[in-house]
Amino acid sequence: MRPKAWALLASIALFALPTAAEVSDTTLLIAARALSFLQHPLQGEVVVGIVYQPGSPQSALEARQLDAMMEDGFRAGTLVLRSRLVRLDELASSNVGLYFLTSDLGAAAAALAQLNRSRHVPCVTTDIAQVRDGNCAMGVRAQPRVEILVNRAAAAASGMTFSEAFRVMITEL
Amino acid sequence: MPLPPSRYLPLLLPVVLCAHGMAQAQSIDYGALERLFQEPVTTSATGSPQRVTDVPASMVIVTAEDIRRSGAYDLPGVLSHVAGVDFQQWTDDQAEISVRGYDQPYSQRVLVLINGRQVYADDYNFTPWSSLPVELGEIRQIEIVKGPGSALFGFGAVGGVINIVTYDPLYDDIDSAAVSAGSQQLVQGSAIATLPLGQIGGVRISGGARSNQDFPNASSESAAADSDLIGHINQRRDANLDGAARLNDSTSLRVEASTTEVRQNEYNPVYEYDFERFETDSVKAQLSSDGSYGLLQLTAYANRINLASDQGVLGAPVDYTDRMTVLQCEDVFKLGVSHTFRAALEYRHESTNTSPISGADVFYNVISASGMWSWQLGPSLTLTNAVRLDALTLGRNGSSPLGYPFINSDWDRARQVPSYNSGLVWRLDDNDTLRLLAARGTLLPNLVELGALLYRIPGFGGTGIPTLAPTVVDNYEFDWDRQLPQFGAQLRTSVFYQLTDNMISLSGGIAVGPGALYFTPTAIGDSSALGGSISLDGHFLEHWRWGASLRLERISESFGPSAAAAVGQVDPRNETPTRLVKLNIGWSQGRWENDVYLAYQSQTAGVDYNGFVGTSVIVPAYSAVDARLGYKLNTHLTLAVSGQNLLHARQVQTSGEPVQRRLLATVSAGF
Numbered sequence: 080m081r082p083k084a085w086a087l088l089a090s091i092a093l094f095a096l097p098t099a100a101e102v103s104d105t106t107l108l109i110a111a112r113a114l115s116f117l118q119h120p121l122q123g124e125v126v127v128g129i130v131y132q133p134g135s136p137q138s139a140l141e142a143r144q145l146d147a148m149m150e151d152g153f154r155a156g157t158l159v160l161r162s163r164l165v166r167l168d169e170l171a172s173s174n175v176g177l178y179f180l181t182s183d184l185g186a187a188a189a190a191l192a193q194l195n196r197s198r199h200v201p202c203v204t205t206d207i208a209q210v211r212d213g214n215c216a217m218g219v220r221a222q223p224r225v226e227i228l229v230n231r232a233a234a235a236a237s238g239m240t241f242s243e244a245f246r247v248m249i250t251e252l
Numbered sequence: 253m254p255l256p257p258s259r260y261l262p263l264l265l266p267v268v269l270c271a272h273g274m275a276q277a278q279s280i281d282y283g284a285l286e287r288l289f290q291e292p293v294t295t296s297a298t299g300s301p302q303r304v305t306d307v308p309a310s311m312v313i314v315t316a317e318d319i320r321r322s323g324a325y326d327l328p329g330v331l332s333h334v335a336g337v338d339f340q341q342w343t344d345d346q347a348e349i350s351v352r353g354y355d356q357p358y359s360q361r362v363l364v365l366i367n368g369r370q371v372y373a374d375d376y377n378f379t380p381w382s383s384l385p386v387e388l389g390e391i392r393q394i395e396i397v398k399g400p401g402s403a404l405f406g407f408g409a410v411g412g413v414i415n416i417v418t419y420d421p422l423y424d425d426i427d428s429a430a431v432s433a434g435s436q437q438l439v440q441g442s443a444i445a446t447l448p449l450g451q452i453g454g455v456r457i458s459g460g461a462r463s464n465q466d467f468p469n470a471s472s473e474s475a476a477a478d479s480d481l482i483g484h485i486n487q488r489r490d491a492n493l494d495g496a497a498r499l500n501d502s503t504s505l506r507v508e509a510s511t512t513e514v515r516q517n518e519y520n521p522v523y524e525y526d527f528e529r530f531e532t533d534s535v536k537a538q539l540s541s542d543g544s545y546g547l548l549q550l551t552a553y554a555n556r557i558n559l560a561s562d563q564g565v566l567g568a569p570v571d572y573t574d575r576m577t578v579l580q581c582e583d584v585f586k587l588g589v590s591h592t593f594r595a596a597l598e599y600r601h602e603s604t605n606t607s608p609i610s611g612a613d614v615f616y617n618v619i620s621a622s623g624m625w626s627w628q629l630g631p632s633l634t635l636t637n638a639v640r641l642d643a644l645t646l647g648r649n650g651s652s653p654l655g656y657p658f659i660n661s662d663w664d665r666a667r668q669v670p671s672y673n674s675g676l677v678w679r680l681d682d683n684d685t686l687r688l689l690a691a692r693g694t695l696l697p698n699l700v701e702l703g704a705l706l707y708r709i710p711g712f713g714g715t716g717i718p719t720l721a722p723t724v725v726d727n728y729e730f731d732w733d734r735q736l737p738q739f740g741a742q743l744r745t746s747v748f749y750q751l752t753d754n755m756i757s758l759s760g761g762i763a764v765g766p767g768a769l770y771f772t773p774t775a776i777g778d779s780s781a782l783g784g785s786i787s788l789d790g791h792f793l794e795h796w797r798w799g800a801s802l803r804l805e806r807i808s809e810s811f812g813p814s815a816a817a818a819v820g821q822v823d824p825r826n827e828t829p830t831r832l833v834k835l836n837i838g839w840s841q842g843r844w845e846n847d848v849y850l851a852y853q854s855q856t857a858g859v860d861y862n863g864f865v866g867t868s869v870i871v872p873a874y875s876a877v878d879a880r881l882g883y884k885l886n887t888h889l890t891l892a893v894s895g896q897n898l899l900h901a902r903q904v905q906t907s908g909e910p911v912q913r914r915l916l917a918t919v920s921a922g923f
Binding site: 109112113115116118119223224225231240242243244245246247248250251252 | 280281284285287288289290291293300301302303305306501502542543544546547584585586589592628682683735737
């Protein structure tokens with residue numbers, strides 16, 4: 080089997096996520112901490128574009144949860160995350176420092192990948208399918224065991240280069 | 253099709269960087285990685301940073317919290333509570349730690365390091381725990397690898413590896429002080445201060461002092477032969493400096509220096525009590541790099557370990573000074589998405605003077621090349637292979653006594669010693685992990701055995717010899733770990749089989765010189781060990797924690813006739829308990845914290861040496877209880893009382909003097 084296929088299988092096995100939206104403070108914290116291992120880490124206040132699909136109850140619920148978590152600024156070390164809700168059809172006009180993709184965006188999330196070829200904005204999500212499809216660079220899972228999945232091609236397109244100490248400890252595809 | 257440069261350049265980087273210096277560097281931030289993955293992180297299994305649940309090794313990590321709760325005032329006391337770790341208390345301040353048995357005074361089979369710097373003394377192949385230059389309060393974690401680790405660390409890592417990782421002043425601001433007083437006239441103080449230097453980095457200084465008297469008077473239980481113990485005051489002092497500087501966004505340099513001075517009662521490798529002096533000094537510099545070429549480290553350090561005893565050999569004082577210089581260069585890098593590699597080169601020079609007859613040095617140079625390849629074979633399956641080749645050249649220079657059976661050129665020998673570690677880790681699901689491990693570890697004869705020992709009295713003498721071959725340990729193992737989330741617990745099991753080839757005894761051989769007969773070390777034969785362990789630990793009812801472990805081990809010996817002639821011979825079959833049980837329970841709520849530890853070990857035997865003949869002594873099975881009760885006075889101050897061997901005022905635990913009950917009160921402050 081080709082290495083890429085193995086990596087794909089690995090991502091499926093490691094990130095067998097429940098279909099219901101599950102974004103907790105811990106998930107957001109893990110995502111924020113993982114971003115500190117970028118070779119040029121995000122610092123200070125960062126506006127997070129929570130990308131959601133209004134037509135999807137799951138996506139909208141997750142967006143509201145994330146928005147509430149970051150309402151007063153979500154702190155992780157020196158990083159402070161502040162939210163801005165971004166409808167999928169508003170992506171092109173959004174001006175944020177980080178994208179957080181909610182679940183159930185479907186194929187429409189490919190627009191973000193296209194956008195990032197020119198904008199180079201980091202992206203995280205709990206929807207691993209978006210990482211596998213290359214629409215988002217990094218997927219995180221907090222429970223029952225912290226797992227981090229990085230799509231190298233999407234990361235490169237987003238301008239995300241991670242430290243080697245971090246790379247050897249995560250799953251890449 | 254030729255490989256693109258990105259595929260092969262990383263393989264050349266250690267050489268290139270050693271030759272031309274490093275462009276960028278950044279050390280591993282253990283704290284940040286631990287907070288991210290919510291479990292301890294280690295490099296002691298493969299050299300690559302890994303989560304402890306991912307390592308291809310049987311590993312236990314003792315955290316700073318575990319150390320505090322242990323109530324122990326020294327490192328062996330902390331390690332004595334660890335599942336499966338063998339512990340022998342010979343005097344108040346000399347305890348031996350072994351992993352997977354082969355217990356003996358001056359335990360040889362566990363390589364001990366501080367931040368990767370060897371503190372295991374090659375003169376006798378042992379760890380003088382009291383002389384380790386570290387205060388308990390500055391330790392982030394103690395990593396205990398069970399089984400050989402020679403493919404990463406080289407000689408000495410045959411039974412296991414213990415790497416003591418301190419806080420990094422680049423990332424961690426630790427300030428604390430503690431004062432203790434207790435039985436056996438114990439007084440101990442410790443202070444740790446970190447000076448942050450803003451974006452530049454930080455400097456931590458630490459030091460401690462201890463004084464106690466374990467045998468102030470002759471007691472009815474003390475044998476007359478052990479009168480060497482009486483009346484001595486054990487003392488320990490250490491001072492340490494640890495500085496780290498961030499040279500740019502991804503560049504850091506860490507410099508460590510230390511000195512220790514210890515005087516204490518000891519039970520030596522030939523089973524005699526002695527009042528010994530240890531002095532150590534070290535300096536280390538490490539430049540680290542994290543970039544597109546991988547995680548690079550260039551390390552240089554020098555150690556001096558002096559061991560002296562007035563009683564020495566047959567009344568002649570011994571005074572060994574072991575000097576070690578080590579240069580290391582390594583690169584950890586990932587190729588593609590599934591392959592992690594480590595490539596490393598190491599040079600080591602080590603020498604020890606002869607003693608009691610001085611005038612010569614025995615030395616060796618070792619050039620080592622090692623590599624590790626971790627391959628993610630499938631979704632949850634990782635195969636890791638590591639190999640190392642140590643090329644050693646032995647030598648001796650200086651004078652010899654008249655009639656000595658050897659000349660210096662007899663030491664001109666070279667050996668190539670390979671070692672390996674191989675591990676298949678299969679994560680079945682979120683709860684179950686299987687490990688299949690095979691490894692070969694190597695143990696050089698110590699420098700005393702290789703010739704540093706040299707004495708002569710009318711009629712005979714004694715000397716180390718250059719012809720001894722290394723001891724080789726092969727270990728085969730199967731582990732199963734299971735998380736039990738419904739009980740807030742985890743189960744760890746292990747079955748192992750070890751073959752030890754060419755064990756060495758400090759005595760038992762004879763060399764005939766023109767002027768005298770010399771007693772020498774000798775190879776006594778082989779042994780094997782079959783064992784298994786099971787441990788459970790977890791939490792319940794919010795405030796409670798607990799642990800239980802059982803280690804079973806049976807050792808077989810295949811010794812030749814030379815073993816019978818050995819005085820103070822190696823006798824692992826009888827000295828290692830076949831059953832080792834440890835239990836602990838603890839509770840924390842509000843300002844209170846309470847922990848109790850119980851250890852049981854089955855009957856063993858040891859050697860009691862009366863100056864001429866060693867006799868085997870039965871050591872009955874025993875149980876020992878340690879405990880600590882802590883009360884947090886305010887956000888900075890904690891008061892604790894703790895005790896060791898609480899069940900008996902004096903208890904036979906070895907073939908030496910009974911171990912005494914010890915009580916301790918400690919006031920500690922953290923800022």
